[in-house]
Amino acid sequence: MTTVYDDLSDADTGDVPVNRIKFTxxxxxxxxxxxxxxxxxxxxxxxxxxxxxxxxCDTTNCGACTVLVDGRAIxxxxxxxxxxxxxxxxxxxxxxxxxxxxxxxxxFKEEHGLQCGFCTPGMMMAAKQLLDENPAPTEEDxxxxxxxxxxxxxxxxxxxxxxxxxxxxxRAEG
Amino acid sequence: MSQATTEPPAATPSRALDExxxxxxxxxxxxxxxxxxxxGTGNYTDDITLPGMLHMEILRSxxxxxxxxxxxxxxxxxxxxxxxxxxxxMMATRNLAWMPTLSYDTQAVLxxxxxxxxxxxxxxxxxxxxxxxKDACELIDVEYEPLPAIVNPQQALAADAPVIRDDKExxxxxxxxxxxxxDREGTDRxxxxxxxxxxxxxHYPRSHPSPIECCGSIADFNRSTSKLTVYMTSxxxxxxxxxxxxxxxxxxxxxxxxxxxxxGGFGNKVPVYPGYVCSILASILLERPxxxxxxxxxxxxxxxxxxxVYLDGELALRNDGKILAVRMRTDADHGAFFADxxxxxxxxxxxxxxxxxxxxxxxxxxxxxxxxxxxxGGVAYRCSFRVTEAMFFQERMMHAAAIDLGMDQAExxxxxxxxxxxxPHRTPFGFLTDSGxxxxxxxxxxKAVGYEDFLRQKEAAKKNGRLLGLGISTMTEPLGAGNxxxxxxxxxxxxxxxELRVHLTGKAILRTGAKSQGQGxxxxxxQIVAHELGIPAEDIVVEEGDxxxxxxxxxxxASRSTPVAGAAVAMASRKVRxxxxxxxxxxxxVSEEDVDWELxxxxxxxxxxxGVTIQECAMAAYSNMPDGMEPGLESVSYYDPxxxxxxxxxYIVTVEVDPxxxxxxxxxxxxxxxxxxxxxxxxxxxxxMGGLTEAYAMxxxxxxxxxxxxxxxxxxxxxxxxxxxxxxxxxxxxSEIMTPCPHHPIGAKGIGECAAVGGPAAFxxxxxxxxxDTGVRNIDMPLLxxxxxEAIKYRRDVSGAPPVRSDD
Numbered sequence: 001m002t003t004v005y006d007d008l009s010d011a012d013t014g015d016v017p018v019n020r021i022k023f024t025x026x027x028x029x030x031x032x033x034x035x036x037x038x039x040x041x042x043x044x045x046x047x048x049x050x051x052x053x054x055x056x057c058d059t060t061n062c063g064a065c066t067v068l069v070d071g072r073a074i075x076x077x078x079x080x081x082x083x084x085x086x087x088x089x090x091x092x093x094x095x096x097x098x099x100x101x102x103x104x105x106x107x108f109k110e111e112h113g114l115q116c117g118f119c120t121p122g123m124m125m126a127a128k129q130l131l132d133e134n135p136a137p138t139e140e141d142x143x144x145x146x147x148x149x150x151x152x153x154x155x156x157x158x159x160x161x162x163x164x165x166x167x168x169x170x171r172a173e174g
Numbered sequence: 175m176s177q178a179t180t181e182p183p184a185a186t187p188s189r190a191l192d193e194x195x196x197x198x199x200x201x202x203x204x205x206x207x208x209x210x211x212x213x214g215t216g217n218y219t220d221d222i223t224l225p226g227m228l229h230m231e232i233l234r235s236x237x238x239x240x241x242x243x244x245x246x247x248x249x250x251x252x253x254x255x256x257x258x259x260x261x262x263x264m265m266a267t268r269n270l271a272w273m274p275t276l277s278y279d280t281q282a283v284l285x286x287x288x289x290x291x292x293x294x295x296x297x298x299x300x301x302x303x304x305x306x307x308k309d310a311c312e313l314i315d316v317e318y319e320p321l322p323a324i325v326n327p328q329q330a331l332a333a334d335a336p337v338i339r340d341d342k343e344x345x346x347x348x349x350x351x352x353x354x355x356x357d358r359e360g361t362d363r364x365x366x367x368x369x370x371x372x373x374x375x376x377h378y379p380r381s382h383p384s385p386i387e388c389c390g391s392i393a394d395f396n397r398s399t400s401k402l403t404v405y406m407t408s409x410x411x412x413x414x415x416x417x418x419x420x421x422x423x424x425x426x427x428x429x430x431x432x433x434x435x436x437x438g439g440f441g442n443k444v445p446v447y448p449g450y451v452c453s454i455l456a457s458i459l460l461e462r463p464x465x466x467x468x469x470x471x472x473x474x475x476x477x478x479x480x481x482x483v484y485l486d487g488e489l490a491l492r493n494d495g496k497i498l499a500v501r502m503r504t505d506a507d508h509g510a511f512f513a514d515x516x517x518x519x520x521x522x523x524x525x526x527x528x529x530x531x532x533x534x535x536x537x538x539x540x541x542x543x544x545x546x547x548x549x550x551g552g553v554a555y556r557c558s559f560r561v562t563e564a565m566f567f568q569e570r571m572m573h574a575a576a577i578d579l580g581m582d583q584a585e586x587x588x589x590x591x592x593x594x595x596x597x598p599h600r601t602p603f604g605f606l607t608d609s610g611x612x613x614x615x616x617x618x619x620x621k622a623v624g625y626e627d628f629l630r631q632k633e634a635a636k637k638n639g640r641l642l643g644l645g646i647s648t649m650t651e652p653l654g655a656g657n658x659x660x661x662x663x664x665x666x667x668x669x670x671x672x673e674l675r676v677h678l679t680g681k682a683i684l685r686t687g688a689k690s691q692g693q694g695x696x697x698x699x700x701q702i703v704a705h706e707l708g709i710p711a712e713d714i715v716v717e718e719g720d721x722x723x724x725x726x727x728x729x730x731x732a733s734r735s736t737p738v739a740g741a742a743v744a745m746a747s748r749k750v751r752x753x754x755x756x757x758x759x760x761x762x763x764v765s766e767e768d769v770d771w772e773l774x775x776x777x778x779x780x781x782x783x784x785g786v787t788i789q790e791c792a793m794a795a796y797s798n799m800p801d802g803m804e805p806g807l808e809s810v811s812y813y814d815p816x817x818x819x820x821x822x823x824x825y826i827v828t829v830e831v832d833p834x835x836x837x838x839x840x841x842x843x844x845x846x847x848x849x850x851x852x853x854x855x856x857x858x859x860x861x862x863m864g865g866l867t868e869a870y871a872m873x874x875x876x877x878x879x880x881x882x883x884x885x886x887x888x889x890x891x892x893x894x895x896x897x898x899x900x901x902x903x904x905x906x907x908x909s910e911i912m913t914p915c916p917h918h919p920i921g922a923k924g925i926g927e928c929a930a931v932g933g934p935a936a937f938x939x940x941x942x943x944x945x946x947d948t949g950v951r952n953i954d955m956p957l958l959x960x961x962x963x964e965a966i967k968y969r970r971d972v973s974g975a976p977p978v979r980s981d982d
Binding site: 035037038045046049050051052053054055056057058059061062064091092093095096101105108109110112114115116117118119120121124142143144146147148149150151152153154155156157158159160 | 892
């Protein structure tokens with residue numbers, strides 16, 4: 001069971017369970033009351049309604065649920081929501097600004113880096129960490145960085161091109 | 175300020191629109207659906223939340239074969255938040271313990287008498303929250319009496335084998351069918367005249383399509399209207415509607431199936447699964463929406479698998495390389511229920527499409543199907559009903575035969591290809607292939623891979639102890655079922671449909687009976703309309719998957735979307751154009767016979783400057799139609815193709831095998847695909863690359879097997895290996911050769927599955943070529959390092975058939 005508040009004053013402070021967590025998601029501060037066993041992916045999807053983070057395998061293999069926690073790409077099906085207490089989460093919904101897409105999002109469209117789209121948010125989040133750390137990756141760097149994310153549709157070649165496209169654009173933008 | 179009036183430009187011969195600019199045929203148009211997927215605002219089944227929705231989880235059998243002695247759900251009912259526990263006994267009271275399959279068999283929804291495979295559905299719990307439902311599942315006590323498990327056809331056919339389907343009357347053994355096709359006597363005669371007979375035995379392992387998104391449904395029964403709405407991961411929502419109507423005895427008009435965005439299908443999301451049925455019954459009983467989302471193990475262990483077929487194949491050969499006849503005996507392992515999704519007239523799908531690319535005078539196939547204690551539901555995993563097995567067997571037999579003859583692999587194929595001027599060509603098993611340029615495709619492939627040069631490199635490398643190999647796979651396959659005379663599923667003819675409505679401002683909505691799972695229909699269908707009508711693709715919205723709004727169609731699988739639904743889109747557009755022509759004649763005040771068409775515009779033949787655009791015709795259809803004409807500009811087309819389409823593919827792979835470890839790496843992969851006219855080349859290439867990756871997966875690592883107790887090995891992504899970006903090789907694609915399909919309205923052929931169908935043999939043939947000096951004829955897929963190493967070390971064939979060996 002999960003309850004999410006925008007502001008602590010909304011919470012029923014008379015009976016706050018022990019598992020109250022505070023975190024930031026896509027720049028917004030949130031407070032949630034969660035079962036200790038709740039997976040972070042379920043907090044994101046059900047508690048916060050951010051359904052862009054997908055659940056594929058439940059075993060940390062497919063990477064569809066990849067989000068950034070403090071800038072680091074993690075698989076949210078294998079992190080408990082309580083472990084997110086005090087941390088900053090970014091999901092696919094936090095990639096674009098109000099007015100424009102992130103270059104990774106543009107790159108995936110430009111280079112046909114997606115087909116069914118189910119792995120795409122996780123792929124982009126894993127790629128985001130790579131580009132944050134290495135603005136000029138080689139093809140090999142990209143392939144290694146995405147090797148924790150499975151895609152069944154594309155064969156990866158266009159995904160790699162998409163990430164390189166985004167890297168070029170980000171560098172050009174300085 | 176610009177001048178208010180300008181002279182009209184001088185008369186030009188054509189004012190047709192630039193087709194590429196409006197996103198028509200041949201444009202590599204960026205995909206419309208990407209806009210939501212890249213933002214994370216797709217709408218997959220699990221993304222849907224309805225008010226008051228409950229959650230369902232399934233309890234599965236841990237054993238492969240066991241009698242159920244008792245099921246006690248008392249403790250599960252006591253868990254706070256549990257609303258319902260369903261067992262087979264309860265389903266039986268509503269006549270829902272069993273359901274019909276897509277192959278005229280029956281399948282248990284929830285087990286009553288026995289469990290017949292590991293992972294079979296035994297009970298389910300509906301609760302406020304999926305965590306609670308899962309907790310309660312674990313509190314259901316089931317007492318089993320284990321029975322011997324059968325994991326391959328050989329065991330199933332043994333005289334003392336337990337009868338798996340003792341629920342069926344008149345089922346004395348584990349044989350599902352014996353089926354044959356071709357000319358037995360003629361084939362026998364040809365074999366008697368052969369200079370050489372080449373024989374190969376192998377097993378195509380069980381594989382699972384494994385889309386990243388698992389199956390799921392949200393059933394929402396509305397008591398006040400008696401209408402059932404089900405959101406579902408289905409590639410074929412109209413078939414599901416018919417099936418639900420028959421199974422659940424709900425009138426068809428009171429059922430609405432909605433397939434929202436689908437996270438990959440590959441055939442896995444065609445059948446009806448017990449989880450769907452249970453969620454529907456639960457919603458009817460509880461009068462609340464019930465969501466069931468399968469977990470990955472549930473998906474891998476219980477839903478539609480593919481392949482698992484054994485081959486004993488022979489080719490009758492003349493010394494000059496000519497194939498005189500082909501003989502194949504196949505044994506298919508169907509699991510516990512014969513639940514294949516396939517045309518009803520063909521017991522082992524289109525296995526008899528084998529050797530369609532070659533001019534083989536005569537052939538005979540005997541196919542036998544058996545029950546085993548394994549998951550049911552052989553599906554066409556990126557494949558038209560067993561053509562993957564057919565083409566793999568064909569190309570492995572071709573490879574072995576060329577070696578037996580001492581002939582060059584490319585030359586052996588070339589001398590047997592159907593010639594360009596020999597179409598339509600009747601195959602040894604009765605298909606009629608439509609068109610192709612097989613030799614030219616092979617030439618392009620050989621040139622791209624640097625064939626002669628590679629053969630020299632291979633010989634040179636051998637002197638240094640390095641093992642290089644090259645594998646060729648060439649094939650044509652039948653894509654786009656029907657025609658409906660021959661192809662039906664449960665008697666429902668395999669046509670497809672499109673409905674086009676052009677609004678008064680010239681914008682349009684198109685709906686089809688197909689359902690995209692990543693193929694990009696929202697993009698490409700609009701391109702066909704743009705091609706036919708000159709309406710820019712961006713002015714056309716495409717919708718699919720809702721049975722209340724889409725016309726009836728058989729759905730998307732077996733590469734049939736473009737051959738069938740795509741053809742329906744073209745035909746619906748042509749009906750609209752025919753009506754628009756009448757409107758144009760009216761607007762231009764000439765007779766219809768004096769009106770000509772160029773892209774986007776009708777004009778007076780004798781005065782080409784006088785014309786009206788398709789948009790002006792649309793406006794007239796609602797505001798200025800001639801007296802007596804029905805208003806509006808809409809059409810529906812149901813398309814029943816005259817034949818299947820026959821794309822051709824040539825895949826050439828080069829590898830290096832490490833003799834010390836058996837590990838092999840792909841050096842080069844060249845793909846030459848002739849799929850006729852390409853609607854959107856970017857999307858076609860995406861499909862080919864995806865198929866090549868699945869081919870590589872099956873050849874290299876991806877398979878499911880079973881141990882002697884019937885435990886599934888490959889029931890999660892730690893055991894079921896899928897290639898990542900790190901392992902997957904790069905691809906070189908070629909599209910130089912283009913032979914339009916002679917009977918498709920826009921000349922297109924199917925393409926989605928070609929690489930997954932034809933690709934695996936290229937990888938295997940390459941590895942077999944690299945270790946050719948060992949004399950080994952076959953290693954079963956996947957070519958795991960230990961299998962390759964064993965073949966090199968002991969110079970023997972390596973079987974991959976279950977049960978998995980426990981001696982090493």
